[in-house]
Every structure is written in C-alpha cells, then in structure tokens.
Amino acid sequence: MRIEERINPKSLQAAMAAAGIDVLVGASSENFFYLTDTLLLSHEIIPERLCMAVMPSEGVPWALVCYCEELQTRQDSWIGEIHVYHEFQESPMEVLARLLKEQGWGRARIGVEKRFLAGVYLEELEALLPEATVLAGDWVFDQARSLKTPQEIEILRAAGLETERAILESFSRSRPGDSEKEVANRISTRLLEGGGTSSWIVLAAGTNTAINHPWAGSKTLELGEIVRVDTGATFRGYRSDVARTAVVGEPNREQLGLYRKLREAELETISRARAGTRACCVYEGFVGAFQRRGLSVTSQAVGHGLGTGLHEYPILNGKEGAELTPGMVLCIEPAVLDSRGFLYHVEDLVLVTEGEPRILTGHMNADDLFVIT
Amino acid sequence: MRIEERINPKSLQAAMAAAGIDVLVGASSENFFYLTDTLLLSHEIIPERLCMAVMPSEGVPWALVCYCEELQTRQDSWIGEIHVYHEFQESPMEVLARLLKEQGWGRARIGVEKRFLAGVYLEELEALLPEATVLAGDWVFDQARSLKTPQEIEILRAAGLETERAILESFSRSRPGDSEKEVANRISTRLLEGGGTSSWIVLAAGTNTAINHPWAGSKTLELGEIVRVDTGATFRGYRSDVARTAVVGEPNREQLGLYRKLREAELETISRARAGTRACCVYEGFVGAFQRRGLSVTSQAVGHGLGTGLHEYPILNGKEGAELTPGMVLCIEPAVLDSRGFLYHVEDLVLVTEGEPRILTGHMNADDLFVIT
Numbered sequence: 164m165r166i167e168e169r170i171n172p173k174s175l176q177a178a179m180a181a182a183g184i185d186v187l188v189g190a191s192s193e194n195f196f197y198l199t200d201t202l203l204l205s206h207e208i209i210p211e212r213l214c215m216a217v218m219p220s221e222g223v224p225w226a227l228v229c230y231c232e233e234l235q236t237r238q239d240s241w242i243g244e245i246h247v248y249h250e251f252q253e254s255p256m257e258v259l260a261r262l263l264k265e266q267g268w269g270r271a272r273i274g275v276e277k278r279f280l281a282g283v284y285l286e287e288l289e290a291l292l293p294e295a296t297v298l299a300g301d302w303v304f305d306q307a308r309s310l311k312t313p314q315e316i317e318i319l320r321a322a323g324l325e326t327e328r329a330i331l332e333s334f335s336r337s338r339p340g341d342s343e344k345e346v347a348n349r350i351s352t353r354l355l356e357g358g359g360t361s362s363w364i365v366l367a368a369g370t371n372t373a374i375n376h377p378w379a380g381s382k383t384l385e386l387g388e389i390v391r392v393d394t395g396a397t398f399r400g401y402r403s404d405v406a407r408t409a410v411v412g413e414p415n416r417e418q419l420g421l422y423r424k425l426r427e428a429e430l431e432t433i434s435r436a437r438a439g440t441r442a443c444c445v446y447e448g449f450v451g452a453f454q455r456r457g458l459s460v461t462s463q464a465v466g467h468g469l470g471t472g473l474h475e476y477p478i479l480n481g482k483e484g485a486e487l488t489p490g491m492v493l494c495i496e497p498a499v500l501d502s503r504g505f506l507y508h509v510e511d512l513v514l515v516t517e518g519e520p521r522i523l524t525g526h527m528n529a530d531d532l533f534v535i536t
Numbered sequence: 537m538r539i540e541e542r543i544n545p546k547s548l549q550a551a552m553a554a555a556g557i558d559v560l561v562g563a564s565s566e567n568f569f570y571l572t573d574t575l576l577l578s579h580e581i582i583p584e585r586l587c588m589a590v591m592p593s594e595g596v597p598w599a600l601v602c603y604c605e606e607l608q609t610r611q612d613s614w615i616g617e618i619h620v621y622h623e624f625q626e627s628p629m630e631v632l633a634r635l636l637k638e639q640g641w642g643r644a645r646i647g648v649e650k651r652f653l654a655g656v657y658l659e660e661l662e663a664l665l666p667e668a669t670v671l672a673g674d675w676v677f678d679q680a681r682s683l684k685t686p687q688e689i690e691i692l693r694a695a696g697l698e699t700e701r702a703i704l705e706s707f708s709r710s711r712p713g714d715s716e717k718e719v720a721n722r723i724s725t726r727l728l729e730g731g732g733t734s735s736w737i738v739l740a741a742g743t744n745t746a747i748n749h750p751w752a753g754s755k756t757l758e759l760g761e762i763v764r765v766d767t768g769a770t771f772r773g774y775r776s777d778v779a780r781t782a783v784v785g786e787p788n789r790e791q792l793g794l795y796r797k798l799r800e801a802e803l804e805t806i807s808r809a810r811a812g813t814r815a816c817c818v819y820e821g822f823v824g825a826f827q828r829r830g831l832s833v834t835s836q837a838v839g840h841g842l843g844t845g846l847h848e849y850p851i852l853n854g855k856e857g858a859e860l861t862p863g864m865v866l867c868i869e870p871a872v873l874d875s876r877g878f879l880y881h882v883e884d885l886v887l888v889t890e891g892e893p894r895i896l897t898g899h900m901n902a903d904d905l906f907v908i909t
Contacts, residue, residue: 204749208736209847211651231748231835238747251836251853275655278584282658283650283672299656348728355721360751363581363734374611375604376577378733462604463624474582480624 168314169197170307176220178303184274186263187218187300191279193472194304198224201239202400203232207361213255213284216242219266227259256284260291274300305476309468310490315401316514316523319469319492322359322398323512323524326405329353330392334533339411340383343368343390347379350394359396359403366392368411372506384535386412389505393496395473402473404494405524406510409533421458422507422532425499428452429509432465433495436513436520442483449479449497458499466495469512491515492523541687542570549593551676557647559636560591560673564652566845567677571597574612575773576605580734586628586657589615592639600632629657633664647673678849682841683863688774689887689896692842692865695732695771696885696897699778702726703765707906712784713756716741716763720752723767732769732776739765741784745879757908759785762878766869768846775846777867778897779883782906794831795880795905798872801825802882805838806868809886809893815856822852822870831872839868842885864888865896 179187189198190213192206198216205212214228214236225244228236233247248258263269269292277285277299289297311319333349347366354362367377368384372391384390393406408425410418428449435448449465468475469492477485479493487493496510511525552560562571563586565579571589578585587601587609598617601609606620621631636642642665650658650672662670684692706722720739727735740750741757745764757763766779781798783791801822808821822838841848842865850858852866860866869883884898 202751204736204738204751208749211847235747235750249836251851251855277656277659278654280655281651282648282653282655283674285655285658286650301656344731348725351728352721352725355724358717361736363577365577374608376581377608378575378577463622474584478624482624 169312170310175218175303175307178307179218179220179274179300182274182300182303183272184298184300184303185220185271186268187274187303188259188276189216189218189304190214190276191472193308193470194276194279195226196400196471197304197308199226199236199240199242200400201226201236202397203228203235205229205232212250215255215259217259217263219268227255227262229255254287256287256291260288263292263295268295270294272296272298274298274303276301276304308470308472309476310488311470311492312490315470316490316492318399318401319403319512320514320523322396322401322403323405324526325357325359325398326354326395326403327407327524327527329357330394330405330407331527331533334390334407334409334535337384337535339386339535343371343379343382343384346384346390347392350392354394354396359398362394362396364392364394366390366394370504372508373500373504384411387415389418389501389507390535391506391508393508393510400471402469402471404469404473404510405512406496406498406508407529407533408507408509409535411535413536414532414534417501419532421499421501424456424458425497425507425509426530428456428458429495429497429511432497433511433513433520433522436487436493436495436515438487438489438515438517440487442477442479442485442487443481445479445487445495446481446483449495450481453497453499461500462498465497466493466510468492469494487515489515489517542685548591548676548680551680552591552593552647552673555647555673555676556645557671557673557676558593558644559641560647560676561632561649562589562591562677563587563649563657564845566681566843567649567652568599569773569844570677570681572599572609572613572615573773574599574609575770576601576608578602578605585623588628588632590632590636592641600628600635602628627660629660629664633661636665636668641668643667645669645671647671647676649674649677681843681845682849683861684843684865685863688843689863689865691772691774692776692885693896695769695774695776696778697899698730698732698771699727699768699776700780700897700900702730703767703778703780704900704906707763707780707782707908710757710908712759712908716744716752716755716757719757719763720765723765727767727769732771735767735769737765737767739763739767743877745881746873746877757784760788762791762874762880763908764879764881766881766883773844775842775844777842777846777883778885779869779871779881780902780906781880781882782908784908786909787905787907790874792905794872794874797829797831798870798880798882799903801829801831802868802870802884805870806884806886806893806895809860809866809868809888811860811862811888811890813860815850815852815858815860816854818852818860818868819854819856823854826870826872834873835871838870839866839883841865842867860888862888862890
C-alpha cells in the first residue's frame with residue numbers, strides 16, 4: 164500500500180505544523196510501517212536494531228535502516244531515499260543526526276516517539292543536535308493512524324473475520340478433556356494457515372480465565388467450566404483482536420443468563436461509539452450498561468483503537484476526552500466474572516461512521532454462548 | 537524457578553555496588569522475568585503496560601505491576617512485596633517514585649534500563665526524583681544474565697533441541713512445490729506443540745533467502761533452490777534460536793561443497809568460544825575461517841548470547857571486548873551466499889566451559905545439507 168492509501172501526506176504534515184514539529188521521526192514498528200509500507204521482522208525479534216522513517220514538513224519521507232535491512236526495505240517500500248547505518252560500527256543516532264543536519268534540520272523542532280524511543284537514544288540525539296529541539300511527536304502519529312482509509316478498514320475487517328473464524332472452527336474441533344494449550348495451538352495454527360503472522364493468544368479455562376493475560380497451559384477443559392479466548396495476529400501489517408467465550412458441556416442457567424447480559428451490554432456499548440461522542444462517554448455507557456444489568460465492572464477500559472498497532476489511540480477509558488471520528492476502528496471488549504470466578508469476555512471490531520456504528524466482526528454466533536461438547 | 541536458581545542475589549548486588557547503583561529497576565520483559573520469575577504476556581502484546589522489578593542494594597526485590605497483572609504476578613512469582621498501579625488513573629512512574637522515596641531512595645543512585653525504558657518515562661522519573669541520580673543499569677543486568685546457572689543451561693539446551701527437531705521433522709514432511717509459508721507454518725505449529733510460545737520464524741527459498749529477515753510467503757520451493765530457516769520460540773521463559781539450510785531436490789556439487797565449508801567454518805568458529813577469549817576474537821576467528829575457505833563475509837557479527845532474551849550480551853562482533861566466561865550460552869551463526877544469490881545459514885547453541893566449548897544443538901544431521909524431496 165502506498166502512503167496515499169493510508170493517509171494524505173499533506174494532512175500528516177498539517178498535523179505536524181499544528182504541533183510545531185518541523186520533522187517527524189517514526190521508529191516503532193507501527194510508525195515505520197505506516198510511513199514506509201515495510202514491515203520488518205527484525206522490529207519484532209531484535210528491537211534494538213533500530214530503523215527509522217523521517218517525515219519532513221514538505222515533501223516525502225525517507226528511511227534509515229540497518230545495513231542488513233536495506234534489501235527488504237528497497238523491495239517492500241515505495242520510498243526512494245533509503246539510508247543505512249552499520250550496526251556495531253556506528254550508532255543509528257549518529258547517522259540520523261548527521262542526515263538531519265545535512266538536510267538543514269540542525270536547528271529544527273524534531274518530533275520523535277518519546278513513548279517508544281529508549282532513553283539512551285533520546286539522550287544521544289539531544290546531545291548530537293544541541294541546537295535542535297527534540298519533542299514528543301507520538302501524538303501526531305496517534306491521531307493520523309486513528310483515522311483509517313477504506314483500504315485499511317477492509318484489511319482490518321478481513322483480519323477480524325479470519326480471526327473469528329479461527330476461534331469458532333477451533334472451538335468446534337475441541338472436546339472436554341483437551342488441554343488449554345491444545346485448544347490454543349489449534350487456534351494459533353489456524354491463524355497462521357489463514358495468512359496471519361506474529362500471532363498471540365490468551366486462552367484459559369475455569370478459574371484461570373480470571374487472570375488478565377494467562378498463558379494457555381496443561382489444565383484440561385472440564386465440564387461446566389468457561390473457556391475464554393482473546394487472540395489476534397498480523398495480516399498484511401494490520402492487527403486482529405477478537406475475544407470469545409465458550410462453555411464446556413451444557414451451560415447452566417447462570418451461564419446462559421450472564422453471557423446474554425454481557426452480549427447485550429457489549430451491543431449497547433457499541434451503539435455509543437458514534438461520531439462526536441467522547442471516548443470516556445463510551446466507557447461511561449459501558450459502566451451504565453453493566454450496572455443496569457447488575458454486572459460488576461472490573462476493568463478500567465472497555466476498548467481501544469486497532470490498526471498497525473494493537474492498543475491504539477483512542478483508549479476507551481473513563482478519562483480519555485478524544486472525540487470519536489468517522490473512520491476510527493475500535494475494539495469493544497467488556498468482560499464479567501461469574502459466581503464461580505470464571506471470566507466471560509467478548510470483543511468485536513467496530514467502525515465509527517457518520518451514522519450508526521458498523522460492527523465488522525461478531526456475525527458468527529456471538530449472540531450465543533458457544534458450547535464445547 | 538527461584539531467583540537463587542538463576543543467580544545469587546548477592547552477586548547481582550555486588551555488580552550493582554561496582555557500578556555505583558543503589559537500587560536497580562528492571563522494566564523489560566526479560567529483566568522483569570529474571571527478577572520475579574513471572575513472564576507477562578502483556579509485556580509482549582501491550583508493552584506500554586509497564587511492569588517493574590526493583591532490586592535494592594540489600595535484601596530482596598519487589599515488584600510494581602498494573603492492577604490487572606497482580607493476580608498472575610502473585611501466582612507465578614516468588615516475590616512477596618507486590619505493588620500495583622492503576623493505569624489511566626496514575627502513571628507507573630508516579631507510583632514508582634513514591635515507593636522509592638518511601639523506602640529511602642529519594643536521593644539514591646537509581647539504575648534503570650536506559651536502552652529499554654522509553655524517553656518519556658525516563659524524563660518523568662528524573663523530574664519526580666530531582667535529588668536522585670538516574671543512570672543506566674542495563675549493563676548490570678547484561679552481565680548477570682550472561683552467566684547461566686545449570687538450571688538455565690538445561691532449559692536452553694532442551695529448547696534448542698526441541699527447535700532443531702521441529703525444523704528437521706517439518707523439512708521431512710515438506711515437498712518441492714510447497715510454499716514458504718506452508719513450510720514455515722509446519723515448523724511454527726510443531727514449536728507450539730513442543731511446548732513453545734511466542735514463536736517467530738524466518739523462512740525463505742531461492743533468492744528470498746538473501747533477505748536478512750524475510751517473511752515466509754507464497755513463493756513455492758523449486759528444484760535446485762536453497763531453503764533457509766532461522767526460528768525460535770520461548771520455552772519456560774527462555775528463548776531458542778536455531779538456523780538450518782536445506783536444498784530442494786538433489787544438491788549440485790557447488791551446493792554440497794559450500795554447505796560443507798560453511799559447517800566446517802561454523803565448527804572452527806565454535807572452537808574459539810573458550811573461556812578467556814574476547815568476543816571480538818571469536819568474530820575474527822570466524823572471518824579467518826571464512827577467508828581460508830574462500831568464503832565472503834557479509835555479516836558484522838557471528839553470534840550472540842541467548843537466554844531470557846534473544847540477542848543477549850555478549851554480541852560476537854569485531855568490536856566487542858567482553859571476555860568469554862564459563863556459563864555463557866552463545867548462538868554461533870555464520871551464513872554465506874552462493875553464486876545464484878542463495879544464502880546458506882547454520883546456527884547452533886554453544887556453552888562456554890572451563891575447557892572445550894560444548895555444542896548443545898547440532899547433533900541432528902547438521903553435518904549434511906538437508907535434502908527436501
């Protein structure tokens with residue numbers, strides 16, 4: 164995808180101008196990909212092998228990568244100007260500072276990802292560019308990335324549906340007595356076979372479900388227990404993130420009732436995700452939907468943006484004042500504990516539009532508690 | 537594993553004293569796990585949900601985690617003192633600074649992971665503790681973690697062998713015409729079934745092998761091509777990292793000869809990994825082994841430490857002066873291009889001992905170029 168299919172460079176540059184940033188440096192995997200269309204596996208496994216994309220106030224971005232990533236970047240990126248540094252022989256910051264100076268940015272206001280870039284790099288860059296002002300540019304990326312283009316929405320939708328399918332097919336193939344790890348492996352394998360990379364999975368049964376991010380283990384699925392899965396992978400550089408709940412064997416009345424209330428509360432929360440609503444109001448809507456049904460709120464957020472990153476701006480918590488805008492793609496994910504300490508969790512993908520929120524996942528039997536028999 | 541099975545806390549505290557550090561804060565997944573025995577999945581998927589382990593100059597470490605990670609940390613960790621912060625309502629740094637002050641460290645020399653901790657956190661901590669000195673403590677962790685205990689060595693060895701087995705079994709089940717992604721999925725699935733989590737894989741065929749970290753794609757394995765895989769997963773909190781090379785169909789004379797030379801050069805390089813040798817001398821040994829066989833050196837490092845992290849200290853490059861020490865576990869991984877632009881790559885796990893280096897992987901047919909038929 165070319166940058167024009169993600170965002171108009173001019174609107175990113177306008178956001179930079181509004182933030183008083185002359186030149187913007189993306190170093191995280193998400194922002195490097197956003198600007199260059201290159202997803203580096205190194206970013207995931209060797210994060211210290213820094214790669215950067217630099218967006219000037221006018222013109223197009225350029226890239227600075229480790230010499231060993233040059234070939235992939237040239238193949239995958241639409242960017243013409245690609246510089247390299249030689250790891251172990253020179254610091255990426257030395258090369259970045261030299262290039263910025265050569266291009267006339269030695270006294271500029273330079274926006275970097277202060278929430279991502281390690282302190283040692285930040286200190287080095289500040290020392291190398293004493294006449295420049297190094298400031299936080301995270302916010303500019305956050306805002307730009309929060310508004311998805313039609314192409315991005317289609318990739319996110321397909322990724323979400325593929326993930327939902329992987330969960331349901333794997334649940335169908337699972338039986339009481341299977342271990343958490345076996346069920347999790349089934350889903351992860353299915354995600355890989357569906358084209359995903361870099362998958363992750365939270366899967367637990369019984370009281371293990373109450374752990375926030377449990378590792379699937381040797382515990383077996385026992386009759387009467389709840390199974391909770393929250394999983395995702397990367398598809399064409401974009402993330403998926405779907406949660407579903409199942410019961411092992413025939414559900415009892417409490418389980419059916421609680422799941423129904425959770426699903427209703429989820430849909431009610433989703434209905435609040437309208438353009439012009441503040442993120443905190445969606446959270447408040449969730450709290451109200453839970454309270455009206457006698458459900459206990461245990462989470463300080465009910466969702467988040469999704470895109471090239473997993474937990475993107477805006478986070479739907481009680482303090483976030485961001486206004487929802489058409490083109491935002493959000494995960495809405497309420498969860499509730501039952502009297503036995505089992506956690507029920509549903510998570511779906513929602514597009515903010517000019518009118519009604521559009522649910523992108525959740526069409527495959529999310530209305531009913533899945534029964535593993 | 538209790539901390540005593542990884543390291544004597546007193547030797548970590550002695551290293552802190554030598555570095556002039558009164559209190560050491562581990563925030564990366566690796567160092568949090570190292571000090572607490574708790575591997576948080578959140579660390580991998582939501583890195584902004586910071587968790588920290590704090591080691592004082594005397595006594596035992598304590599932990600600071602997000603409220604939603606408290607349950608897992610209490611279940612998995614041997615640590616008694618676990619504090620929580622409430623995300624979106626308070627900053628983890630505010631809580632860290634308050635706790636440090638309460639414990640009398642308000643004017644101390646505080647070692648943090650400057651190579652990991654994002655600039656925004658570092659600036660916040662410095663502002664919150666104006667009378668303290670915040671300095672880089674990465675080095676203390678690097679050195680401590682580089683020396684493995686017998687328990688750690690056994691986990692790393694088992695993880696390496698499991699990974700080697702996954703590759704070989706999957707190669708055996710692969711056929712000409714399979715896509716890169718199919719072969720990669722086979723290996724990743726096998727790693728999950730073998731108990732691994734968080735697996736990653738570099739797999740390519742033909743000229744794609746020349747990319748440093750290619751994503752396995754739809755390209756099919758064609759007769760006469762080289763297939764290169766470099767993969768690993770996490771087993772009980774420790775990483776594996778093994779590379780192997782195969783040929784599709786009967787190898788020609790150049791392929792057999794080049795693979796044999798590569799394997800010989802690997803073993804010659806490994807033989808240099810002896811206690812008292814500097815890391816750069818292992819690299820120089822590799823360069824010599826390549827040059828004597830007429831092979832071109834294209835990489836600026838030939839290996840790295842392995843443990844809870846993937847690329848650990850010491851990195852075996854031409855500038856690293858670190859002396860190898862018994863108990864270090866290293867990956868040695870030379871690679872070479874052939875005349876068709878195919879990259880051959882082997883990587884094995886080596887334990888530095890008082891005597892001969894001990895190869896922990898590489899016992900399953902690494903001497904012969906694997907043939908996919």
